[in-house]
Ligand SMILES: Nc1ncnc2c1ncn2[C@@H]1O[C@H](COP(=O)(O)OP(=O)(O)OP(=O)(O)O)[C@@H](O)[C@H]1O
């Protein structure tokens with residue numbers, strides 16, 4: 343018997359009809375293993391394969407065996423319980439030897455190299471700012487609000503209604519939420535949350551949040567029990583989705599620091615996390631029945647849990663697209679809600695180097711209600727910061743030209759961006775909008 347799945351089938355295949363019935367009875371009601379929930383009555387069929395699948399989905403591999411062992415004792419099948427126990431002990435011994443082996447030490451070296459490479463990759467953000475400058479992620483990062491659950495009954499009458507938190511009738515199971523808790527060592531060993539989905543509208547900060555999560559890990563500030571974190575943006579996967587490629591080859595393509603890894607077993611014995619960013623941009627076909635060997639299928643297998651069942655999966659998506667993944671594969675849904683009032687202010691203080699300008703922008707934002715509401719979206723804060731910096735630089739802050747409506751703000755932002763291009767070509771800013779547009783159209 344190679345893995346937990348084999349043991350589960352071995353045990354259940356030995357039970358006669360009466361024992362199986364009693365086994366399911368205990369499974370659906372009375373397990374006392376360390377806070378684990380019972381499987382709801384009525385969701386278990388008499389089919390053994392279904393029962394094994396349900397066990398693995400609900401509890402994960404290790405906990406399934408613990409529960410099975412306990413129930414076997416309860417229904418008087420002690421010798422079978424001892425067999426399960428012996429298998430678990432053998433596996434523990436094997437794992438301990440594994441950790442001391444040269445092979446494992448090699449994997450750890452690759453893991454350290456990967457961590458260092460990830461730190462380099464995510465240390466800076468390139469925001470396409472006016473000066474095209476790179477900023478340190480830790481410097482500009484402002485805490486975002488995340489909420490557990492799924493939002494229901496979004497008011498769709500007006501876009502501002504849609505994004506203003508108070509205007510929605512919310513049904514959340516919980517309030518503030520930190521991803522570091524979800525993927526903590528303790529929750530990892532409990533094994534009951536495998537796949538998490540972060541939902542949030544465009545520009546609400548899902549990608550930046552992920553980058554910060556990875557950077558904190560790579561800098562040794564959090565989640566040090568995790569050995570590998572792989573970010574796989576769907577936009578990148580789209581271009582290679584039909585290639586025939588094993589998971590290891592795919593990862594080596596995107597993460598050259600893995601080139602020394604000879605086979606995929608490292609990922610079975612280490613703690614690995616896959617982050618899939620931007621499901622809304624995905625062109626992958628999540629065919630959970632298909633058996634091909636394409637990148638498409640490799641990703642589906644990971645999400646489904648048939649490949650690397652112990653790996654954690656984190657997917658981000660704009661709300662409308664998230665249902666491409668059947669809900670049975672998602673254990674938790676977290677909504678990214680953007681900035682609260684004080685976080686909006688913190689954003690400008692962190693992102694604008696000039697403190698007096700930051701205070702001016704904050705005052706201005708607070709004085710116009712639509713601006714204040716829109717600023718719950720980090721992307722909009724960035725637009726406002728860009729526009730205000732430009733107005734300040736050109737000495738037009740207090741003039742009639744100051745944008746007061748949303749449309750004026752976006753138009754001004756567009757001019758600022760066109761000017762960035764103009765500066766690259768003519769090495770100067772053009773403040774005459776008509777002239778700027780003429781030049782832009784000539785190209
Ligand atoms: N926590 C943050 N601190 C500071 N700035 C942020 C933060 N989150 C987002 N931003 C700003 O907002 C912009 C948009 O954020 P991001 O790309 O993460 O949004 P998104 O939710 O991934 O959007 P999309 O659905 O389009 O992918 C970033 O480029 C950055 O300027």
Ligand SMILES: [Mg+2]
Pocket residue numbers: 548549550619620
């Ligand atoms: Mg994104």
